[in-house]
Amino acid sequence: MKRLWFFPHILIIFFLLLTATNCKKKKEDEEYKPRDRKEQYLQHEKDSIFNFLRTHTYIVDYEQNIHFSEAAPGQTRLIDVVDSIIVPDTAYEGLDYTVYYLKLNQGSGDTITTCDIILYSYTLWDITGKQYVYKDHQHPEWMTVYLSNVKGVQMIGLRPVIDKLNTGIYHENNDGTVSFSDFGNAVVFLPSGLAQFENSISIGNDDYIPAYTPLIVQLHALYVNTDLDEDHVPNVLEDINGNGNPYDDNTDKEKEDEYNLGNRPNFNDPDDDGDFLPTKDEDPNGNGDPTDDDTDGDGVPDYLDADTH
Ligand SMILES: [Ca+2]
Ligand SMILES: [Ca+2]
Numbered sequence: 001m002k003r004l005w006f007f008p009h010i011l012i013i014f015f016l017l018l019t020a021t022n023c024k025k026k027k028e029d030e031e032y033k034p035r036d037r038k039e040q041y042l043q044h045e046k047d048s049i050f051n052f053l054r055t056h057t058y059i060v061d062y063e064q065n066i067h068f069s070e071a072a073p074g075q076t077r078l079i080d081v082v083d084s085i086i087v088p089d090t091a092y093e094g095l096d097y098t099v100y101y102l103k104l105n106q107g108s109g110d111t112i113t114t115c116d117i118i119l120y121s122y123t124l125w126d127i128t129g130k131q132y133v134y135k136d137h138q139h140p141e142w143m144t145v146y147l148s149n150v151k152g153v154q155m156i157g158l159r160p161v162i163d164k165l166n167t168g169i170y171h172e173n174n175d176g177t178v179s180f181s182d183f184g185n186a187v188v189f190l191p192s193g194l195a196q197f198e199n200s201i202s203i204g205n206d207d208y209i210p211a212y213t214p215l216i217v218q219l220h221a222l223y224v225n226t227d228l229d230e231d232h233v234p235n236v237l238e239d240i241n242g243n244g245n246p247y248d249d250n251t252d253k254e255k256e257d258e259y260n261l262g263n264r265p266n267f268n269d270p271d272d273d274g275d276f277l278p279t280k281d282e283d284p285n286g287n288g289d290p291t292d293d294d295t296d297g298d299g300v301p302d303y304l305d306a307d308t309h
């Protein structure tokens with residue numbers, strides 16, 4: 001009898017535990033569901049970015065770093081000097097962001113395209129003006145402009161601004177260090193939808209920049225690698241379809257698959273047509289430019305033409 005009394009209670013307890021677990025899981029799922037992108041920008045971030053620009057002024061120090069402070073009456077406010085561009089959201093059709101940016105210097109070095117890889121230093125703030133990261137010229141980092149990764153986070157809102165800059169002039173100093181002068185220098189005010197959005201950004205020492213906060217990014221464009229695979233064809237010309245994305249052009253994909261070589265997009269492939277003659281050597285006229293050699297006259301340069309080598 002005792003067992004019969006006990007048995008249903010075990011079932012009830014089991015059922016309650018199962019329900020509790022399900023409720024907890026459901027709550028966790030709800031907690032981790034990213035916010036609505038349009039609502040986040042229009043109701044929470046658009047005004048906070050505009051207010052920062054409206055209430056703050058700036059100075060630029062001798063190392064070309066910007067410093068923000070609240071604007072006193074009569075002082076130049078950021079909103080009076082910034083430019084803006086419209087950048088569409090990548091995930092939410094019909095959502096357009098206004099990206100404000102301040103170009104502090106054009107730069108007098110090489111032009112930069114979205115297909116290039118740049119050496120850059122940077123500073124990161126949130127939209128309250130709290131500074132989180134500062135990388136000086138002695139600790140620069142590399143990024144492919146198309147991906148615009150900073151601190152492991154794709155900040156695609158930076159892409160169209162970097163695309164407008166030139167690099168600096170490179171100097172080797174007597175003490176073995178290098179320095180850069182007259183580099184491209186811009187500050188970008190980024191909605192989180194064009195940066196980290198629902199992810200926080202780890203900055204080391206258990207500190208992080210929170211999710212769902214607009215960012216301010218200052219970027220010094222120091223140096224550019226315009227021919228990643230050193231095949232004498234500039235990165236921008238390896239973007240065959242001309243859409244600004246160097247990753248979706250791979251002329252010899254079929255050959256790479258056939259020989260199990262792994263897929264390499266043209267900008268990172270020293271043999272673009274897979275005919276086993278390096279692109280830089282498909283240069284019969286010997287002028288150092290493989291793009292102007294078309295031996296069989298079919299309109300396809302030899303380095304992209306597996307029939308000609
Ligand atoms: Ca190349
Ligand atoms: Ca390839």
Ligand SMILES: [Ca+2]
Pocket residue numbers: 229231233238266267268269270271272279
């Ligand atoms: Ca190539």
Ligand SMILES: [Ca+2]
Pocket residue numbers: 273275282302303304305306307308309
């Ligand atoms: Ca060829």
